[in-house]
Amino acid sequence: MNSLDLPKAPHETRVVVAMSGGVDSSVVAGLLKRQGYDVVGITLQLYDHGAATHRKGACCAGQDIHDARRVAEALDIPHYVLDYEDRFRESVIDRFAESYLAGETPIPCVECNRSIKFRDLLRTARDLEADCLATGHYVASRPEAAGGRGLYRALDPARDQSYFLYATTAEQLDFLRFPLGELPKDETRRLARELGLAVAEKADSQDICFVPQGRYADVIARLRPDAARAGDIVDLGGQVLGRHEGIIHYTVGQRRGLRLAVGEPLYVIRLEPDTARVVVGPRTALATSRIRLGDMNWLGGPGEAAARPVAVRVRSTREPRPALLFRDPQGDGAEIELATPEDGVSPGQACVIYADDGPRARVLGGGTIRRVDALARGAAQAA
Missing domain, CATH: 3.40.50.620 (HUPs)
Structure with a gap:
């Protein structure tokens, strides 16, 4: 060889x-x-x-x-x-x-x-x-x-x-x-x-x-000049706090540029394209515990549907962190339960799955983040 x-x-x-x-x-x-x-x-x-x-x-x-x-x-x-x-x-x-x-x-x-x-x-x-x-x-x-x-x-x-x-x-x-x-x-x-x-x-x-x-918004505006739609900026309870000129100007976790005078730091928690709403809240509301993945690609074998210890990376700038992987046996999906909640996880991003959190870990695969279940949202739903 x-x-x-x-x-x-x-x-x-x-x-x-x-x-x-x-x-x-x-x-x-x-x-x-x-x-x-x-x-x-x-x-x-x-x-x-x-x-x-x-x-x-x-x-x-x-x-x-x-x-x-x-x-x-x-x-x-x-x-x-x-x-x-x-x-x-x-x-x-x-x-x-x-x-x-x-x-x-x-x-x-x-x-x-x-x-x-x-x-x-x-x-x-x-x-x-x-x-x-x-x-x-x-x-x-x-x-x-x-x-x-x-x-x-x-x-x-x-x-x-x-x-x-x-x-x-x-x-x-x-x-x-x-x-x-x-x-x-x-x-x-x-x-x-x-x-x-x-x-x-x-x-x-x-x-x-x-x-x-x-400057993502500038490129989107040129590619889709008629796509930007103004809408409301609301808190987690739905109260209107202000207006925006299009959700293309915002990303999950963003703090700057909200132009809201509410007396406390607020962050973009999620974007709702159907209603053109930008939902904001305190930083604690960004904490994510469970992630639903789609469009999966497996390199190390998907394993069984039962919980499997792995490490995952939800942003390119973050190190892999411990999690549990639940494979969807009926379709092209998986669910990740994070051992420690992470902030700023957004649909559309990649979640990459590793065998462990070591420096030379093997890539088992990954998928596109389809849904994010934040701790605050889960607590509200339970209540």
Whole structure:
């Protein structure tokens, strides 16, 4: 076996590298080229950033495509730029807008990986007779004794991206490789300098590629100019406290920008798109104890319907925390009971399930949060 767990010599192994123009994917291409693999670089043009947000330059458009091309030339590898704008708009941007208008907090990076990079790009890699597709994600995969490959958290916990890759299927995982999963970020930077890559000091992208500065409402307003509907801001009892210009301006857990003079800090507890209401309350009302999931993807086996101890991650910035998993034997769903309630959990987000809360835990799967049962709401219903 070679370093990619494939049964051929490196020079006989064709690897397609998804090159975004950033330092991570560039180092992957450089390392594999140095190890003697037959490397082909592919960059996806996903959108016209200027048209999407009236701002030029960012991931997968403009300067990044130019940077990826420069790196490929320096490494002397074939490089192709594929126009995936239509696919990206339909599969990612339009779905993002629809989810946001439904009062959810979507994560387009998950859908991009699922629908574009690990479906369409993977198909292209196979068409090029590649033996695998390599990316610059910070996540680890390795062969399992029972067959197939398992997905694990990366060595560097600060860079771990397993939260965004839970929707990868077992079949896709067998074809994917993640060479940076066992490296800390500072080592990646060092390797970029050692390889003489022009992007060695390039800053990491921080925002969703088509939503710079995190201004979601601006993008939604351009994509769906007639969708914003004014409505009431109400407390947990339904009393009207103020007005708003559209639920697209709010997310669960938000405190700033409510413009309410009520003498106490209030937070967005939930959004009600059918009535165009923004429901606010004290921070304690954000505590979530049970989460209902749909659109499940299992990588480690769903297990039985009985309670199973696991660890879950409800936001990419949080560490996995202990919980109980209840699988729905009748459908594509599951329920999570959190050992310790968490704040700010919103429908539309991902809930990723791990075997445990260890630093190198295996990803068992995950799903989209469909319903959140907050402690305060549950107590009120019981009363």
